[in-house]
Amino acid sequence: MAYSEKVVDHFNNPRNVGSMPKEDPNVGTGLVGAPECGDVMKLQMKINPETQVIEEAKFKTFGCGSAIASSSLATEWVKGKTVEEALAIKNTEIVKELALPPVKIHCSVLAEDAIKSAINDWKKKKGIEVRPEDMPSH
Amino acid sequence: MNRVYMDHNATTPVDPAVLDAMLPFLSSDYGNAASIHSFGQKARAAVESARDSVAALLGARPQEIVFTSGGTESDNHAIFGIVGAASGVAHVITTAIEHEAVLNTCQALEKSGVAVTYLPVDSAGLVDPEAVRRALRPETVLITVMHANNELGTIQPLEEIGKIAAQADVYFHTDAVQSVGKIPVHVEQLGVDLLSLSGHKFYAPKGVGALYIRSGTRLRQLLYGGHHQRGFRPGTENVPGIAGLGKAADIARQSLAETASRTETLRNRLERGLIERVPQARVNAAAAPRTPNTANILFPGLEGEALVIALDLKGLACSTGAACSSGAVEPSHVLTAIGLPPEEARASLRFSLGRHTTEADIEFALEVIPAAVAQLRELSPTYRKAGESR
Numbered sequence: 027m028a029y030s031e032k033v034v035d036h037f038n039n040p041r042n043v044g045s046m047p048k049e050d051p052n053v054g055t056g057l058v059g060a061p062e063c064g065d066v067m068k069l070q071m072k073i074n075p076e077t078q079v080i081e082e083a084k085f086k087t088f089g090c091g092s093a094i095a096s097s098s099l100a101t102e103w104v105k106g107k108t109v110e111e112a113l114a115i116k117n118t119e120i121v122k123e124l125a126l127p128p129v130k131i132h133c134s135v136l137a138e139d140a141i142k143s144a145i146n147d148w149k150k151k152k153g154i155e156v157r158p159e160d161m162p163s164h
Numbered sequence: 165m166n167r168v169y170m171d172h173n174a175t176t177p178v179d180p181a182v183l184d185a186m187l188p189f190l191s192s193d194y195g196n197a198a199s200i201h202s203f204g205q206k207a208r209a210a211v212e213s214a215r216d217s218v219a220a221l222l223g224a225r226p227q228e229i230v231f232t233s234g235g236t237e238s239d240n241h242a243i244f245g246i247v248g249a250a251s252g253v254a255h256v257i258t259t260a261i262e263h264e265a266v267l268n269t270c271q272a273l274e275k276s277g278v279a280v281t282y283l284p285v286d287s288a289g290l291v292d293p294e295a296v297r298r299a300l301r302p303e304t305v306l307i308t309v310m311h312a313n314n315e316l317g318t319i320q321p322l323e324e325i326g327k328i329a330a331q332a333d334v335y336f337h338t339d340a341v342q343s344v345g346k347i348p349v350h351v352e353q354l355g356v357d358l359l360s361l362s363g364h365k366f367y368a369p370k371g372v373g374a375l376y377i378r379s380g381t382r383l384r385q386l387l388y389g390g391h392h393q394r395g396f397r398p399g400t401e402n403v404p405g406i407a408g409l410g411k412a413a414d415i416a417r418q419s420l421a422e423t424a425s426r427t428e429t430l431r432n433r434l435e436r437g438l439i440e441r442v443p444q445a446r447v448n449a450a451a452a453p454r455t456p457n458t459a460n461i462l463f464p465g466l467e468g469e470a471l472v473i474a475l476d477l478k479g480l481a482c483s484t485g486a487a488c489s490s491g492a493v494e495p496s497h498v499l500t501a502i503g504l505p506p507e508e509a510r511a512s513l514r515f516s517l518g519r520h521t522t523e524a525d526i527e528f529a530l531e532v533i534p535a536a537v538a539q540l541r542e543l544s545p546t547y548r549k550a551g552e553s554r
Contacts, residue, residue, distance in 0.1 A: 040543065066544070094543060
């Protein structure tokens with residue numbers, strides 16, 4: 027299977043790799059996927075409670091090249107966005123940006139789910155209601 | 165960039181001597197081997213000489229060799245051919261770790277009402293010959309068991325299965341695509357009635373292979389057409405490919421023992437080195453007799469495809485056993501059959517060495533693999549070093 031230049035770039039130089047303390051009241055953590063299915067993504071965001079702007083994003087991913095690239099791209103995209111803007115990111119945009127082939131679309135779905143699940147975790151910490159439409163699809 | 169190829173079970177480069185043997189038939193000697201004029205006779209002589217060479221490599225008689233387009237056609241021809249010639253209800257015995265060319269052919273047979281038994285293998289990837297005996301039914305017409313497995317290199321006990329097949333008077337086919345050219349393959353010793361081989365797995369070009377059919381074996385032909393190869397496999401002979409296959413068979417016959425022992429030394433060095441340098445690395449099916457060139461290594465804590473890409477970016481070509489199907493990448497059916505859970509099957513890589521693999525190639529692999537594994541494990545949210553807690 028051919029990999030796009032952008033996938034190779036993220037794979038070779040993954041952006042924002044790392045972890046933040048889960049207990050931090052301003053950090054939302056999303057952990058999606060399962061090792062037996064071949065992908066696990068952990069996406070974390072540090073969110074300013076006043077402005078609701080995502081100030082920092084970190085990821086760790088177990089999975090194929092496309093899964094690593096999708097989560098790396100997700101951290102790049104959410105940084106500087108408000109939670110509402112980040113919740114609007116669609117997996118299809120990730121597919122387009124990374125030129126993912128059909129067999130790798132699930133990687134982009136997982137990245138979208140990871141974004142939603144990290145933000146929802148933060149919302150719960152802050153006592154903000156989680157809208158049903160923002161629940162991860164998987 | 166230094167590029168090292170360790171995927172010889174996928175395909176091999178064409179040997180320069182093989183290419184030389186082919187070239188005249190791609191230019192000046194372009195005759196059709198079925199023509200009676202001198203152009204044709206030159207092509208005919210090349211085809212028959214190649215048939216002698218392939219027969220000699222297998223310990224068969226030249227008239228028992230049919231040239232095909234490769235391993236897949238040979239497997240289809242053998243399996244559909246035997247079952248197609250049988251009258252009434254038919255039953256076929258095979259294994260869970262066959263190549264798709266056999267597995268999917270058997271599944272196609274099932275759809276047309278043929279019963280198929282898929283025998284399991286043990287944790288070393290071996291079939292129990294007694295299980296073959298127990299699976300026999302009065303209506304069993306064919307036993308098909310691969311010689312060496314493509315992913316693990318495990319060599320099946322064909323001699324014992326061959327005796328069981330002979331006692332039961334059931335035809336016995338083997339897919340020997342991964343063993344021919346790597347280990348001695350002798351049809352009498354193995355007791356097989358049909359044997360598939362593929363040229364590009366042993367330094368001949370892609371698109372040519374052969375099927376050994378023991379004299380007296382009754383099978384229906386797969387293709388209908390002209391009278392080429394006694395009408396048994398119609399279609400104008402692929403003369404350049406066949407000439408190349410013949411030359412590759414000659415080379416294999418002359419150099420097999422020496423190549424096998426050198427390759428095995430290198431393979432063992434690779435396996436030992438990886439176990440020493442990569443924490444928790446394990447050799448899959450290490451307990452079984454294996455082809456001397458194949459190493460299948462489990463690297464817990466990562467996803468195999470990511471490692472293949474990481475290594476390719478560093479200049480090392482290898483492969484996973486994973487095959488893409490229906491949108492999701494499924495774990496290898498072979499590794500699953502030896503009892504690996506899906507996450508371990510997905511974390512296993514195959515390194516298959518070749519005739520031209522050098523000590524320097526092994527050193528290169530031992531340098532880049534541990535670094536790439538560490539890098540991917542570092543990226544993983546779930547991997548924990550031994551003794552480290554969450």
